[in-house]
Structures are given as C-alpha cells and as structure tokens.
Amino acid sequence: MSLRYAVLAALVHGEATGYELAKRFDAGVANFWHARPQQIYAELTRLHESELVRATEVPQRNRPTKRVFALTDAGVAELVAFAAAPKQPTALRDELMVAVQAADVVDPDVLVEALDRQAERARRKLAHFRDVERSILSGRTEEEFVRTTRHLGPYLTCRAGIRLETETAQWCAWAIELLRARQGRDQAPKANCPTA
Amino acid sequence: MSLRYAVLAALVHGEATGYELAKRFDAGVANFWHARPQQIYAELTRLHESELVRATEVPQRNRPTKRVFALTDAGVAELVAFAAAPKQPTALRDELMVAVQAADVVDPDVLVEALDRQAERARRKLAHFRDVERSILSGRTEEEFVRTTRHLGPYLTCRAGIRLETETAQWCAWAIELLRARQGRDQAPKANCPTA
DNA sequence: CGTCACATGTAAAAGGTTACATGATTCG
DNA sequence: CGAATCATGTAACCTTTTACATGTGACG
Incomplete structure (x- = not known):
C-alpha cells in the first residue's frame, strides 16, 4: 500500500x-x-x-x-x-550483496567486476544527486536555504542519496582492495614461483 | 528468483x-x-x-x-x-523517506519522532554488526584476517552494514536538526511574541 | 533507416505479506 | 500465569515484475 x-x-x-x-x-x-x-x-x-x-x-x-x-x-x-502512521523498517534487496556474502566460494575476478559496475553506478547517481542539490540550493548556503525554503523535503532526501551513494562507492573500492589483497596471496605464487 | x-x-x-x-x-x-x-x-x-x-x-x-x-x-x-550473472541494481523501499520527502506539508514534530525511532533502530543494528565484526575478526587485525580467513564474505557484508547504519544514524540526527531549525523560525515567535 | 525519447497502458505470472494454526518450555 | 523462544508450516490476499501492445518525431 x-x-x-x-x-x-x-x-x-x-x-x-x-x-x-x-x-x-x-x-x-x-x-x-x-x-x-x-x-x-x-x-x-x-x-x-x-x-x-x-x-x-x-x-x-x-x-x-x-x-x-x-x-x-x-x-x-x-x-x-x-x-x-507507524513506518515499516527499510526493506533492502541487493543482489550484489548476496554474491559478496558468498565471496569465499565464488571467483574473485567475477566479484571484482560486479563491484566495479556497482561503484560506477553509484558515482553516476552521486553526480546526479549533486546536480539536484545544486539546483535546490541555487547559490544559497544551507542555513539561508533552511530558513526560507518550501522544499526542505527534497533537500533532505537528496542529501540522504548523496550520503548513501558516497558510502556505496567507497565500500565497493574497499571491498575490491580486500579481494585483490587475498588474490595476491593465492595467485601471485602462480606467477612468481613456477614450482608451485 | x-x-x-x-x-x-x-x-x-x-x-x-x-x-x-x-x-x-x-x-x-x-x-x-x-x-x-x-x-x-x-x-x-x-x-x-x-x-x-x-x-x-x-x-x-x-x-x-x-x-x-x-x-x-x-x-x-x-x-x-x-x-x-548480471545483477539487478539495489532495490530500496523506505517508508520514512517517503514521509521526509513530504516534509513541507506534514507536521515537523511527527517527522522528528519518526526520525528518532529510525536513528534508534540504526544504532541497535550498528551495535549488532559491531558484535558480529568482533567475533569475525576475533582479535586479529584486518590485514592478518584477510590473509588467513575463509570468511571474507561475511566480513565484507558486515562492514557494509556498519557503514550503512552509521550513515543512517548520522543522517537522521542531521535531518532532525534541520527540521528543528526551521521550526524555530515558525514556532519560537508563538512563544516569544504574544502579539503574533 | 534504425533507435531513442515521448506517452500510455493490459494481462499473465511471479513474488511477498498477513492471518492463522500448533504445541512445549523457559523466564520473569 | 502471561509472554517470549523454539520450530514449522498453510491459505488467501496483495504487490511487483515481465511480456506485450501502439504510434509519432527527432537524431545520427
């Protein structure tokens, strides 16, 4: 409903x-x-x-x-x-996270690729939200804006979007690093030590 | 599926x-x-x-x-x-955000209350994720952990949870501040100026 | 000359929620 | 002695997705 x-x-x-x-x-x-x-x-x-x-x-x-x-x-x-009225808690459904949860049994390269795509998507959305933010504030500082606007709602949700997408992009980058770090342990020997 | x-x-x-x-x-x-x-x-x-x-x-x-x-x-x-396989983008459904988007027509006190509940929920989830993180790392540094674990997946998703809930709690606090700041403009006069 | 943007839907299938049902044990 | 926890489901209903349908104009 x-x-x-x-x-x-x-x-x-x-x-x-x-x-x-x-x-x-x-x-x-x-x-x-x-x-x-x-x-x-x-x-x-x-x-x-x-x-x-x-x-x-x-x-x-x-x-x-x-x-x-x-x-x-x-x-x-x-x-x-x-x-x-009482609100239902946030419902989140994220297929990428399902794959990440299974990181220990799936191909790391495949995951890194998926994380890259997610990060790229987050950056695009972030750019969009920044545009929206700029057009909402239209030159005013936040303080000025809050005292005069009738568009506080969109500003609040836009800021939530900016924070969420920023976090998402950063988390993806961090996750990729960790996956690569672990891959280094598994795969570098293959390249460096022909005996392995 | x-x-x-x-x-x-x-x-x-x-x-x-x-x-x-x-x-x-x-x-x-x-x-x-x-x-x-x-x-x-x-x-x-x-x-x-x-x-x-x-x-x-x-x-x-x-x-x-x-x-x-x-x-x-x-x-x-x-x-x-x-x-x-290709992943569908994250699907988010958040009733609180719907109410916040309508901030300019709804009672600010009602919104602040709802934001407070959301922040509280986020803090509880955060505490839970921190427990999970501690039990996953069990004393190891992240670097040690990554090189030795078969539980990287849960760690990655747990960290995503920690970041998400931290952000949520902070955003709620910020949104409450802004709503109160605006209320100050509208309602302080009612208390301070009997002429209004 | 193909594809994208505009602009609106219908119908069938899949997915998700709500209400209900059962029954013992432990905790306050 | 009531409520919460353990443990599992069925049935009806509501919501969401997928596939299909239509037609013009602009852009490359």
Whole structure:
C-alpha cells in the first residue's frame, strides 16, 4: 500500500505526468522508493479514482496527449495521515550483496567486476544527486536555504542519496582492495614461483 | 528468483535451520536481503526438492524435531553461476523517506519522532554488526584476517552494514536538526511574541 | 533507416505479506 | 500465569515484475 504514498510524495512539489514519475521511480533516481512504469500508471489511475490527485489532459502536436497529475487537498491530507502512521523498517534487496556474502566460494575476478559496475553506478547517481542539490540550493548556503525554503523535503532526501551513494562507492573500492589483497596471496605464487 | 540465492548465500558458512535463517532475514539482521519466515520455509522446501541443499532431521527432547540445512555441491555451483550473472541494481523501499520527502506539508514534530525511532533502530543494528565484526575478526587485525580467513564474505557484508547504519544514524540526527531549525523560525515567535 | 525519447497502458505470472494454526518450555 | 523462544508450516490476499501492445518525431 505504500507505493500510493510514494507517488503522492513525489507530487508534493509540483505536478507531473505518469511518464515523468515513472522515470524518477524506475531509474532509481527517486532514492527512497523503486517502482516500474506500469506500476506508476496503475497507481495514478487508482489515485485519480479516489480523487487524491487531479488530472489535466494536455494535447500536444505530434505527440500523444499527456495527463498531468497534481495533488488535491484530499491527497495532501492522505500524506499527512501517512506521515503520522507507524513506518515499516527499510526493506533492502541487493543482489550484489548476496554474491559478496558468498565471496569465499565464488571467483574473485567475477566479484571484482560486479563491484566495479556497482561503484560506477553509484558515482553516476552521486553526480546526479549533486546536480539536484545544486539546483535546490541555487547559490544559497544551507542555513539561508533552511530558513526560507518550501522544499526542505527534497533537500533532505537528496542529501540522504548523496550520503548513501558516497558510502556505496567507497565500500565497493574497499571491498575490491580486500579481494585483490587475498588474490595476491593465492595467485601471485602462480606467477612468481613456477614450482608451485 | 533471488531469494533462492540469498538463502544459499546465507548457508555458505555453515548449516542452519529454517528458524535461524528466518530470524536473520526477518530481523533485518541479514543486511542485504529481507524476507519473512514463511518465505524462508517455502524456499528451503524448494531448494531441498532441487537438491541444492540437504536436510538433516535432528530430534530434540521437549522441542519439535528440527531440520538442519546445508549446501550441496550443486548448491554451491548454483551460487557460483549466480555470482557471474548480471545483477539487478539495489532495490530500496523506505517508508520514512517517503514521509521526509513530504516534509513541507506534514507536521515537523511527527517527522522528528519518526526520525528518532529510525536513528534508534540504526544504532541497535550498528551495535549488532559491531558484535558480529568482533567475533569475525576475533582479535586479529584486518590485514592478518584477510590473509588467513575463509570468511571474507561475511566480513565484507558486515562492514557494509556498519557503514550503512552509521550513515543512517548520522543522517537522521542531521535531518532532525534541520527540521528543528526551521521550526524555530515558525514556532519560537508563538512563544516569544504574544502579539503574533 | 534504425533507435531513442515521448506517452500510455493490459494481462499473465511471479513474488511477498498477513492471518492463522500448533504445541512445549523457559523466564520473569 | 502471561509472554517470549523454539520450530514449522498453510491459505488467501496483495504487490511487483515481465511480456506485450501502439504510434509519432527527432537524431545520427
């Protein structure tokens, strides 16, 4: 039932089409909830039926008509109620970590490659979040910003994303080092000592 | 299909009962995958049918007979194949973050309370991971450990958990500060200026 | 001339959660 | 004497993923 609130929350700071929301949730750009486009479209339909969002059809030349969604007052009220309700703990599912947990039985080279890809992905997301941060602050210091903004929410979650992706990239680099260090023990002899 | 591999990975470093695995996956103690007990039992049944794990029935006095599961060679092979296959990006679902994203329309006190609970949860998990780390290293330095261990996997994921929970607790504290700072602007006048 | 971005969905299958069920023992 | 721990599941329901479907315009 939480996708409902995730979509509402994504609309707090302005209207959007299903397509735009889908990109945020699918690309992992929304750093707090993940969902596929099909889910977003279905959820928007349901939210519209419940009148928690209103839809405006915008005809376009040479493109399909799009529906722009915005929160209704009832939608805002729903979010307020959600915020007050007890939260489920964070649910994490990470295939790479499953592979890493099995590090002692799998090929280290394969793991290092996967860790490299993960680190690269983290750096890309980090760059994105830094852009978002810059555009949110738009020149103000954090102190100035906090006292004047109506966009504290996005700033807080953006900072969470920055911290998370920074950590991820650093951890990957550290893990790669350790795997290589151990490989050094196992494989250097093969290269250095033809007798082995 | 990944729960399958998560369970196999959890068995790499020793046998366990469904009950023990269920605790690890449910309590969020397994820091890389989340699953409910019912899922674990069902998955173990399937893994057993596929002969990726073997089960040993252990009768106990005054307790129901338990089934202790261990990886078979085929199970290890399955894990090796999984490690080499492309990984899906990390999927995160965090209800608290949804509420934080909506910070500009919800009651700040309610959010601060929720952030406090999250920080507390993070500190508890952190304490647990530190215990695990200590018991893995058991007095050795990291360098010694890496050169001699067959338990690098658990150490790597444990360190990821430590970093993640540390970050989470710090971010929560920072977010609380910012919310309070903004509240100061809105609410201090109410107390200090009876004219307002 | 192929592929990407825009823009929206349906339908079937897989995966995950919630509620329920059982039953002894130990701890406070 | 009630609650938590050990130990295992079934059944119904809800959520999520995957595969499929459609059509134009811009870019290289």
